Amino acid sequence: MPNVAVIGSQWGDEGKGKIVDWLSKKADVIVRFQGGHNAGHTLVVNNITYKLKLLPSGIIRKNKISIIGNGVVIDPWALLDEIKQIEKLGIKITKKNLYIAENATLILPLHKELDGIREDSKSTEKIGTTRRGIGPAYEDKVGRRGIRLMDLTSKKNLSNRIDMILFHHDSIRKGLGKDKINKKKLIKDLLKISPKILKYSQPVWKKIEQLKKKNKTILFEGAQGVLLDIDHGTYPFVTSSNTVVGAAYTGTGCGSNTIDYILGIVKAYTTRVGEGPFPTELRNKIGKIIGEKGNEFGTVTNRKRRCGWFDAVLVKQSCIVSGINGIALTKIDVLDQFKDLYVCIGYKLNGKKIDYLPAALTDQFKLKPIYKRLNGWLENTKGIKQWKNLPKNAKNYVNFIKKYCGVKISSISTSPRREDTILLKNPFKKI
Numbered sequence: 001m002p003n004v005a006v007i008g009s010q011w012g013d014e015g016k017g018k019i020v021d022w023l024s025k026k027a028d029v030i031v032r033f034q035g036g037h038n039a040g041h042t043l044v045v046n047n048i049t050y051k052l053k054l055l056p057s058g059i060i061r062k063n064k065i066s067i068i069g070n071g072v073v074i075d076p077w078a079l080l081d082e083i084k085q086i087e088k089l090g091i092k093i094t095k096k097n098l099y100i101a102e103n104a105t106l107i108l109p110l111h112k113e114l115d116g117i118r119e120d121s122k123s124t125e126k127i128g129t130t131r132r133g134i135g136p137a138y139e140d141k142v143g144r145r146g147i148r149l150m151d152l153t154s155k156k157n158l159s160n161r162i163d164m165i166l167f168h169h170d171s172i173r174k175g176l177g178k179d180k181i182n183k184k185k186l187i188k189d190l191l192k193i194s195p196k197i198l199k200y201s202q203p204v205w206k207k208i209e210q211l212k213k214k215n216k217t218i219l220f221e222g223a224q225g226v227l228l229d230i231d232h233g234t235y236p237f238v239t240s241s242n243t244v245v246g247a248a249y250t251g252t253g254c255g256s257n258t259i260d261y262i263l264g265i266v267k268a269y270t271t272r273v274g275e276g277p278f279p280t281e282l283r284n285k286i287g288k289i290i291g292e293k294g295n296e297f298g299t300v301t302n303r304k305r306r307c308g309w310f311d312a313v314l315v316k317q318s319c320i321v322s323g324i325n326g327i328a329l330t331k332i333d334v335l336d337q338f339k340d341l342y343v344c345i346g347y348k349l350n351g352k353k354i355d356y357l358p359a360a361l362t363d364q365f366k367l368k369p370i371y372k373r374l375n376g377w378l379e380n381t382k383g384i385k386q387w388k389n390l391p392k393n394a395k396n397y398v399n400f401i402k403k404y405c406g407v408k409i410s411s412i413s414t415s416p417r418r419e420d421t422i423l424l425k426n427p428f429k430k431i
């Protein structure tokens with residue numbers, strides 16, 4: 001069976017968790033490849049709600065292998081806490097069903113602290129990060145001073161690596177008027193938890209190669225979304241990793257021949273958490289209704305998500321830059337009560353029409369959406385499981401998105417629950 005990658009195609013929170021869980025019935029292996037515990041993926045199964053941050057969404061199913069790839073930044077304390085929380089819900093997590101890349105970079109308390117200092121500073125622009133230390137950890141990875149999981153295997157090596165990272169961070173902290181990091185304590189704290197986390201450590205690229213040879217089906221689970229991609233998103237209001245499908249290769253070492261189908265998860269309207277441009281944002285009653293009906297509160301930080309009309313220009317661009325083969329459209333039930341629906345099909349920028357997201361942030365803030373009005377359906381779609389049962393205007397809405405983006409619709413989700421999903425094209429069937 002083909003291997004599938006699931007990619008968020010807007011500003012995150014498109015419903016990736018629900019779709020990965022639904023698809024993982026057919027997969028043997030579920031792999032996270034970028035991001036960290038800034039992600040919050042929600043699954044609703046048999047009336048139990050699971051909120052996963054670092055653990056792949058396949059973890060709740062029996063007899064599946066979950067992998068955290070080298071592209072993920074791991075806060076070891078947060079991971080152990082998440083394992084504990086999920087185990088409380090009756091899920092067993094052992095070294096047999098969870099592998100973590102030995103070369104994954106760790107998030108340390110100093111990263112989290114720095115993230116918070118920057119967000120609170122009056123001298124820099126607030127990004128509205130999740131304050132989990134994601135940005136600072138990726139910066140250290142690229143700066144070649146990151147601490148990686150396997151560094152925990154030797155105290156001497158760890159001490160050397162920490163000297164390197166502290167050389168950098170203590171200088172910054174001095175400039176910020178903060179105390180030096182207590183090296184002894186940091187080493188002690190890391191060594192205390194290291195056996196609990198090292199037990200999952202593996203050369204993940206090798207494990208994936210073995211699983212491929214055994215013809216196991218692999219599902220790659222993206223975090224965030226293409227518009228938060230460090231290169232392709234609304235920079236600097238983005239996360240610090242690539243979120244496009246290319247990250248699945250670099251973030252696991254699986255080889256470029258591994259992924260056969262790229263599934264873009266797309267919400268039927270648009271949301272964003274944190275600061276940054278959002279051309280179709282509705283700062284009015286309609287935005288409020290969408291937020292309430294869609295329960296748009298951040299899974300990780302509980303912040304209110306900003307809501308707006310569907311931006312087809314951005315989704316089409318995401319489909320192109322991430323090579324998306326099919327769309328899993330989610331949350332159409334949230335639009336049930338609107339008589340008129342608007343879809344952004346272009347922008348006006350300085351009096352000119354454009355059909356893409358300009359790279360300059362100043363231009364992104366100036367974009368005036370050009371809308372196409374579509375008729376709403378004013379009927380309940382929640383829980384519908386078959387295309388034929390959707391109201392005519394809902395079908396028109398879906399078809400409009402398909403036509404504008406030039407990408408087939410693979411499935412439509414009609415509630416948070418696993419089973420409330422309309423299947424149109426099975427990504428695991430031959431393409």
Ligand code: GDP
Binds near residue numbers: 334
């Ligand atoms: P992710 O980060 O992409 O996994 O998405 P989140 O879990 O952060 O946010 C999506 C929210 O929408 C969660 O609360 C899901 O339970 C919910 N959800 C997913 N699909 C649907 C749907 O089709 N309809 C409704 N009403 N809610 C959905």
Ligand code: IMO
Binds near residue numbers: 134
């Ligand atoms: P999932 O996987 C939505 C946003 C933050 C902020 C920006 C940078 O659940 O879709 P960071 O902490 O990554 O440095 O924050 O990115 N952000 C997300 N927004 N869903 C996410 O993940 C997000 N992960 C980060 O709100 O605007």
Ligand code: MG
Binds near residue numbers: 013014039040042299
């Ligand atoms: Mg989320």
